[in-house]
Amino acid sequence: MHKIAKIVNITTVIFIVFALAGICDARQKDVFTVKDFRDKSIEIPTQVNRVVTISDGMIEAIMTRLGQAKKIVGMGSACIPKIWSYSFPTLGSKTHEYARGMNPVTHLNPWLMDIPLVSKFGAGINYEKIAALNPDLIIIRTGSCSLSAGDDILEKNIFLLESLGIPLVVLKGPNTFEQPNILSIGREIKLLGQIFQETKEAEQLSSYLESCVELVRERTADINPSDQKRLLLMGLSPKARSQGGAAHVKGVETVQSYFLKNFIHAKNAYPGRGAWNILNTEQLITLDPDVIILVTAWGYHPPSELYEAPYYQNLKDMRAVADRSVAALPWTPCNCEKRLEYPIDVMVMAKAAYPERFKDIHMGQWLLKFYQNVYKVDVKTAGELRSCQWMDWTCEE
Template sequence: MRGRTVELPATIERVVAIDDGFVEGLLYRWGMQDRVVGLGGTWVQDYTYAFEKVGGTTYEYKNGMNPVSYLIPELADLPVLVETGTAINYETLASLDPDVVILREGAWAFSAGSDEALKKTITTIDSLGIPLVILVGPPFQESPTIDHIGEEIRLVGEVFSHGEDADALASYLDDQIKEIRKRTADIPESEKPRMMQLGLSPRARQGGGAGMAWGGDTIESYFIENIANAKNAYKGTGAFVVVSTEQILALDPDVIVLPTAQGYHPASELYTAPYCQNLQELTAVKNRRVYALPWTPFNWAKRLEYPIEAMVIAKAAYPDRFADIQVHEWVLDFYQSVYGVDTATAKELRSVQWLDWMVEAGF
C-alpha cells in the first residue's frame, strides 16, 4: 500500500512484522509461522488481571493472550524491534537480515504520529536495502471502517504466494459482517438501543474519571452504529476519552460493552467492584445488559478476529435477532475457519480471549 511496486525475493524465508499479530496470524494459517524472525511490540505476553469486589473477594483472570501468541508460542523468544513511543531499532533490524519487513500503520506497535515520521521510517528502511511492505490499518484510514482489512489480507497473500486463500479468508470475514448487517438492517430508528463502549481502565480512575469512552469518529463507534446498527450513547469525539461518573450516569446507556482497556474487564467488575458502585443505577447495570468483549491487547488496528467483537456487540444490542446464534459455539467455528485448528484448540483460543463467560451465560 506504498503506492509503488516493491521488488521481493523469489523465496521469502525471513520476515520482520511490525504489527500486533495481524501478519503472524496469516502466516500461521499458511503454515509459514517459522519465517517470522522479529516483531514489533510486546503483545506476545501472557496476561493476568485481578479486581476486588465489594466484600473483599478477589476475582483473578489468568493466561489471557492474543490468539496468535497461543498458536505460536515461539514468538515470545523473538527480538522486539520497536515498542510504543520508541523508534525502530534499525541496528537490530539490519542484524536480522530479513527478506522483507511488513509494517502496519495504525498498529499499537507502530503509531508514526505524523506523515513526516512515517516518511523517515520508510527512508531509513529503504536505505538498508530491505524490501518494505506497508499495510494501512483502520486508525490510519481517512474514516473509521473495516473495509480495507480485506485489502490488507489480499496484499499479504500476494507477498507469500497465497493470493487465492487470502481472497477466500477476506471473503469469509466479510460474510460474517454481512450476516450481522442483514439481521439488523431494518431496525427502526426509535427501536435502536443506545450502547456505550465503556473502558474500565485504571488509568481513567487515576485521572479522576470513572471510565473511558469512544466517540463517533472512532472504529469502536463504527462497530456499534455501522455494523450492529445501534446508537453510540457517547456523542463526543476521540478515543480513550476519560469520562466521569456524572457523565456516564447522564448518558445512561441501554447496553454496555466492556473492551480491553489497560486490562480485561468482565461484566462482574462493573457489577461488583467497589469503584463501580456509583454506577449501579445505570439502566444497563440494573437490567444486566453488560457484556465483555474478547481480550484483545494491542488491538488498535483490528486483527483477524474483528468479527468476534462485531458479533458480541450485535447480539448484545439485539438478542432476539440473534437468538439462533450461540456465540460461544459460533466462535469455535470461527477459529476453526480462520486458523484451521481443531475443536479442542478452538476452545483454548476462546479461553485465552477470556470468552468462556459466554458458555456460562448461554450467550
C-alpha cells in the first residue's frame, strides 16, 4: 500500500512539473521582448488589443499607418480630438477665417474624438483612469506637450505608470536629445512596427520619410556657406503680442534649425537659443532675414496675416515681407515635437529658400502624394488631409 501511495505521489509531482513547464512555455509564447528608448527590455503581449497612448499624434499616426489605431482606448493629448478654427482682421472690413483644422490622425479616425483623455497639457496624468481602461500596453512619447514639465516630473510620471503593472514603452522625440536628430523618428516607427508585428510596413514608412528629406539634402548640398539663405522661424503668436513683443522666434538648437543646417543648407537668421523667444518689432527688423517661415504658434498664421493684419503693419518694410518671401508650415496643433509630417516642413522651407532648385515640384501635388504614401489613402482623402492642415494655399502655385 505504501509503495502504491509513493508511486502515486511521484506521478503527481511529475505531472505538476510538466504542467508548470507547459505553463511557462505558453507564457513565453504569449510575450516577446523589445527594447524601448531607455534601452530597457519590455515584455510585450503577442496579442495587444487595448492601448493607451500619450503623445501629440505621433504614436497614433504610426498606429494608423500600421492598421492598429482601433486598439487605442485612451489618449494623452487634448489636441487630437479637437477641431480648430482661427480668424484675423485686415486693414479693411474683411476678416480671414480658417475652419476645420485638425491633426491628420483625427480626420482619418474621427472616433478618436470620443475616447477618454488620460492626460493633457497643463494637467497631470490620470493614473486611475488608465487602470480602469484595462490596457494591455501603455506607449508614451517624451517631448510631447503632456510630458514636457521637466525631467524630475517625467521620471515620476514614468515610475507611477510602471507601478500600474502594465507594460510601458517609452519613446523619445527628436527634441529630447542633446542634439536634435530627426532620424530618431525612424527608430520610433520601427519600434512600433516590432510591437504590432508590422515590421515591413514600418520599414517602408521610415524609408519613405527619409527619402523625402534626402531629396532636399541632395539638391542643396553644393550651396556654399556664403551663399546660404538666412531664414527666420517666426510665430505670429498672440501670446507674444500680449507680452509686449511682436512675435516668437525659434533659435539655433531647435529641430527646425536642425532642418535648415542638415537638409536645406540654409541658416537660422536668429543666432540665439530657445524655441519661444519673444522679439519686438525693432529686433525683428534688425535681423533682416531673406525668408520668413511661419510656424504654428498659439494658432495658425498664414503669410496674409503678416501682410494684411493691422497689428503687423509696422513690419511691412522688412525685406522678406516686402518681397513676399514668406511661407507657412502646416497647421500642427500641440507642436512640441515633430511627427510623421516633418518632411512637409523641410520641403516648404527648402522651396521658400531656393525656389529655383525646386521649381519642378508643385507643392500641392507633392502633398497629395505625400499623404497617400504615408497613410495609404486615396487621392480624395489626401486632399482632405491637405485641407485640414490648412495647406490648400499650395494649390495656387
